[in-house]
Amino acid sequence: CPGFPLLDQLQSLLHARVRQHRDELRLDGWIGGYERAHALRQNGIAEQQQNAAAESQDF
Known part of the structure; x- marks a missing residue:
């Protein structure tokens, strides 16, 4: 909107923030x-060890 420079500024700030947040989320993910x-x-691994221990007790 050429009539509202402040609105444009806010919008681009918001977009930048969303992009940064998305990158952070991707990294967190x-x-x-x-x-x-x-x-x-x-x-x-722990489960396999428990299973092996249980099997050795069966015999």
Whole structure:
């Protein structure tokens, strides 16, 4: 809007903020995904060890 420079300024500020927020979210999602995968892998290893222990008790 050429008649409202302040509005234009606010809008571009908002767009910049949204873009930055989206990038931060993407980074958080990537880090969160990595941490989740790591935790799942740790849980899986612990579960395998428990299963192996349980199986060895069966025999």
